[in-house]
Amino acid sequence: MRWLWVVLVLAGCSAGQxxxxxxxxxxxxxxxxxxYTAVESFHSGPxxxxxxxxxxxCENGKDLLGTFPQSFAKAVKDEGTGRTASGRxxxxxxxxxxxxxxxxxxSFGKPLKPFVSxxxxxxxxxxxxxxxxxxxxPEGANVDFAVCQKLASSSWExxxxxxxxxxxxxxxxxxxxxxxxxxxxxxPWYTTLSEAVLEVHQPS
Numbered sequence: 434m435r436w437l438w439v440v441l442v443l444a445g446c447s448a449g450q451x452x453x454x455x456x457x458x459x460x461x462x463x464x465x466x467x468x469y470t471a472v473e474s475f476h477s478g479p480x481x482x483x484x485x486x487x488x489x490x491c492e493n494g495k496d497l498l499g500t501f502p503q504s505f506a507k508a509v510k511d512e513g514t515g516r517t518a519s520g521r522x523x524x525x526x527x528x529x530x531x532x533x534x535x536x537x538x539x540s541f542g543k544p545l546k547p548f549v550s551x552x553x554x555x556x557x558x559x560x561x562x563x564x565x566x567x568x569x570x571p572e573g574a575n576v577d578f579a580v581c582q583k584l585a586s587s588s589w590e591x592x593x594x595x596x597x598x599x600x601x602x603x604x605x606x607x608x609x610x611x612x613x614x615x616x617x618x619x620x621p622w623y624t625t626l627s628e629a630v631l632e633v634h635q636p637s
Contacts, residue, residue: 463603463604463605463629463631464603464604464605464625464626464627464629465564465568465584465604465605465606465607465625465626465629465631466604466605466606466607466624466625466626467606467607467608467609467622467623467624467625468512468513468552468606468607468608468609469512469608469609469610469611469612469617469622469623470512470514470515470516470522470537470545470610470611470612471505471508471509471512471514471515471516471611471612472515472516472611472612473501473502473505473515473516473517473518474518475612475614475615475617476501476502476504476505476508476615477502477504478502478503478504479502479503480500480501480502480503481500481501481502481503481506482497482499482500483497483498483499483500483501483506483523483531484496484497484498484531485498485525485529485530485531485532485533486498486529486530486531486532486533487532487533488532488533489524489532489534489538489542491529491532492528492529492530493529493530494530494531494532498523498531498532498533499517499523501517501523506523509523509524509525509531510525510531513525513526513537513539513540514537514538514545515537516537516611521533521534521535522534522535522536522537522538524537524538526540527540528540539552539592539593539594540552540593540594541558541592541593541594543592545593545608546608547608547609547610547611548583548584548587548589548607548608548609548610549587549588549589549590549608550589550590550592550593550608551589551590551591551592551593551605551606551607551608552591552592552593552594552595552605552606552608553591553593553594553595553604553605553606554594554595554602554604555602555603555604556591556605556633556635557591557635557636558591558592558594559590559591559592559636560590560591560633560634560635560636561588561589561590561591561633561634562588562589562590562591562605562631562632562633562634563585563588563589563631563632564584564585564587564589564629564630564631565585565629565630565631565632566585566629566630567580567581567584567585567626567629568626568627568628568629568630569626569627569628570624570625570626570627571625571627576624576626577621577622577624579621580621580622580624584607587607589605589607591605593606593608605631609622
């Protein structure tokens with residue numbers, strides 16, 4: 434397959450930079466966010482019934498899938514996937530609603546791969562991404578060093594898409610895998626990069 438090699442360099446690199454920017458054209462204004470698989474055992478509080486499909490090949494089902502902590506059900510809807518206490522996965526997409534599955538899946542039904550799968554609206558499916566510099570947070574602070582190192586050492590592929598209204602032409606979302614503990618969204622891993630430097634290999 435022939436690839437178009439494109440380097441997207443965003444202005445304002447900070448101490449989060451990992452290696453020199455790759456040569457090539459520039460395109461400013463990209464934002465990088467992350468998403469994850471929620472884990473039921475890390476959630477507590479009031480429980481709610483969740484209805485949907487018992488199998489993947491179904492849309493907007495009405496079957497009772499279980500009763501789950503409200504914060505877990507919300508996290509699944511926000512992030513797209515969650516591991517239940519039984520070991521099965523409760524997945525969600527805007528066009529299918531909730532469904533039970535054996536794996537966390539993207540919006541196209543393919544299994545999500547930690548530190549590989551990524552979502553974008555403005556890049557072709559199959560595009561490969563390398564994070565050259567983490568830039569900074571929206572508040573202008575440096576990105577956590579360990580987080581930056583891990584994101585930058587990973588090779589990402591655009592296999593997923595945003596829920597309509599949440600993405601945009603200059604926004605990518607990186608899949609981290611399962612949350613690692615309670616209040617995961619308050620940890621350095623749940624981050625936003627406002628001025629990252631990306632290298633993009635886009636299929637023609």
